[in-house]
Amino acid sequence: MFDVSLKNVLRLGYAGRTFKSGYRFQNYWDTPMATAFFCGETGAGLFILSMLLNFMPGIILGLLITGVGKTFFHLTHMGVPSKSWRAILRPDRSWISRGLWGIIFFVGFGSLHVLDQIFGVVPDQLAKPVYLLAIAGAMMVVVYQGFAMSHSTAISFWNTGLMPVSSMLYGFLAGSSLVMALNALGFDVADAGQFAMVITGQKILMVAVLMTVLSLLHNAKHGAKGAHQSYLLLTKDFLSKPFLIGVMGIGIIIPLAILLFAPVNFITTMTVTGTMLVGFYLYRILVFKAGVLDPILSPADIFKR
Amino acid sequence: MTSYGMVFDVKRCIGCNACTVACKQENSLPDGVFFTRTLSAESGSYPNVSRTYLPTICNHCEDAPCEKVCPSGATYTRDDGIVMVDAKKCIGCGSCAVACPYDMRTQIEETQVKGGLFGDGQLTPFEEQGYSRFECGTFTKCDFCSERVDAGKQPACVATCPTDARIFGDLDDPDSKVSRLIRDRMGRQPLPEKNTRPKVFYIE
Numbered sequence: 001m002f003d004v005s006l007k008n009v010l011r012l013g014y015a016g017r018t019f020k021s022g023y024r025f026q027n028y029w030d031t032p033m034a035t036a037f038f039c040g041e042t043g044a045g046l047f048i049l050s051m052l053l054n055f056m057p058g059i060i061l062g063l064l065i066t067g068v069g070k071t072f073f074h075l076t077h078m079g080v081p082s083k084s085w086r087a088i089l090r091p092d093r094s095w096i097s098r099g100l101w102g103i104i105f106f107v108g109f110g111s112l113h114v115l116d117q118i119f120g121v122v123p124d125q126l127a128k129p130v131y132l133l134a135i136a137g138a139m140m141v142v143v144y145q146g147f148a149m150s151h152s153t154a155i156s157f158w159n160t161g162l163m164p165v166s167s168m169l170y171g172f173l174a175g176s177s178l179v180m181a182l183n184a185l186g187f188d189v190a191d192a193g194q195f196a197m198v199i200t201g202q203k204i205l206m207v208a209v210l211m212t213v214l215s216l217l218h219n220a221k222h223g224a225k226g227a228h229q230s231y232l233l234l235t236k237d238f239l240s241k242p243f244l245i246g247v248m249g250i251g252i253i254i255p256l257a258i259l260l261f262a263p264v265n266f267i268t269t270m271t272v273t274g275t276m277l278v279g280f281y282l283y284r285i286l287v288f289k290a291g292v293l294d295p296i297l298s299p300a301d302i303f304k305r
Numbered sequence: 306m307t308s309y310g311m312v313f314d315v316k317r318c319i320g321c322n323a324c325t326v327a328c329k330q331e332n333s334l335p336d337g338v339f340f341t342r343t344l345s346a347e348s349g350s351y352p353n354v355s356r357t358y359l360p361t362i363c364n365h366c367e368d369a370p371c372e373k374v375c376p377s378g379a380t381y382t383r384d385d386g387i388v389m390v391d392a393k394k395c396i397g398c399g400s401c402a403v404a405c406p407y408d409m410r411t412q413i414e415e416t417q418v419k420g421g422l423f424g425d426g427q428l429t430p431f432e433e434q435g436y437s438r439f440e441c442g443t444f445t446k447c448d449f450c451s452e453r454v455d456a457g458k459q460p461a462c463v464a465t466c467p468t469d470a471r472i473f474g475d476l477d478d479p480d481s482k483v484s485r486l487i488r489d490r491m492g493r494q495p496l497p498e499k500n501t502r503p504k505v506f507y508i509e
Contacts, residue, residue, distance in 0.1 A: 154499070
């Protein structure tokens with residue numbers, strides 16, 4: 001499905017890790033990192049929304065998805081997992097470092113908030129700061145991955161302010177979808193007003209995600225040479241099927257159509273959540289797979305007399 | 306203040322890759338790991354075809370994106386402008402690799418170090434003495450042969466080049482050979498639009 005094989009690389013004129021000059025794929029951040037990003041955005045989006053709704057099952061699930069899922073996949077990605085703690089050292093310049101601080105605040109204060117809600121362990125005057133710090137940490141987690149990618153001038157496709165926007169919108173969309181799914185599974189959201197607000201928010205977020213992904217493609221099509229190659233990979237070449245069918249069709253168009261035209265019941269809610277999450281996960285993987293580095297030098301351009 | 310840099314004379318490069326081999330030997334690089342490569346690129350169409358060789362190496366950028374994104378402080382710049390990696394601090398997150406527009410970062414994988422050059426798990430004496438400098442899982446790159454430079458020598462690739470296509474020297478010294486070549490022959494930096502201010506220049 002995601003065939004970045006030598007055959008495809010040669011067919012497309014990519015240099016890969018050969019001694020040929022040309023476009024190169026980034027392959028340093030791959031599926032484990034994409035899965036970690038997916039877990040981070042989904043968990044943080046669910047957590048923030050659930051905190052605002054005071055929806056305890058969502059708060060706990062959000063903490064677990066990020067605290068366990070994201071951490072696990074980050075550690076599987078790391079070359080030296082035992083030294084991962086060192087990533088906290090440079091919040092002044094590195095988005096990865098800032099993100100780790102966000103995770104610490106999110107999971108630390110979020111867990112404290114849950115314990116306070118169940119056992120009342122936090123003094124009253126500190127309950128509000130703990131609540132706000134947990135949300136601030138989660139907000140950092142939901143956007144920092146987009147900033148980490150957009151900071152890479154090496155990969156033109158990622159080097160856009162739309163990356164953190166897409167991270168945030170996808171995070172909140174996944175969060176609202178999971179709130180709906182938990183509600184359908186019997187974990188009741190507090191009242192009908194909140195329920196209606198989540199449904200409306202889900203529709204708005206779905207349209208916003210669609211607009212953002214289309215804007216990303218437009219930006220790539222008319223952007224730098226490397227970004228244009230990424231656009232071609234996602235829309236015309238060997239990544240086009242999973243992108244157009246998986247990300248756009250299954251992940252956005254189908255759930256949006258169901259949200260707009262079908263009645264809200266158990267089956268439609270679970271279908272929307274399932275398809276949306278599948279599309280989001282594919283999006284995370286494909287954005288990494290489509291990361292292309294510009295040729296180091298193009299002799300045809302630079303040394304042409 | 307010294308600021309080391311390199312000039313590649315594309316007209317002189319014959320694509321022999323002696324630099325690549327010298328680098329691998331000097332740094333005891335495992336199978337599949339290269340700090341320098343001489344890329345080839347064909348242009349034109351038959352019968353008017355030409356081939357150009359492009360030596361590539363870490364550009365030791367003045368505004369190094371790999372250093373800016375490193376979350377653990379493993380990547381740093383020496384006073385003489387050489388961008389270094391402290392393997393003891395590197396966590397192998399790959400941020401530097403996706404930030405480098407020149408694709409000059411390489412991860413040292415366990416299979417590369419433990420498998421041996423012959424792939425049978427047996428390390429040759431050369432590998433045994435050389436691989437101890439690597440830490441599996443970390444990212445590494447060219448350091449302009451800093452140990453040789455500190456001893457007053459040229460980097461191995463420069464010392465080996467049979468056509469003097471690689472010239473190494475102090476960019477801050479206006480009378481150095483690299484400064485004169487860049488000035489007289491309009492040295493160009495790779496991917497200047499990335500705003501990394503590379504200290505490697507190409508002349509034709």
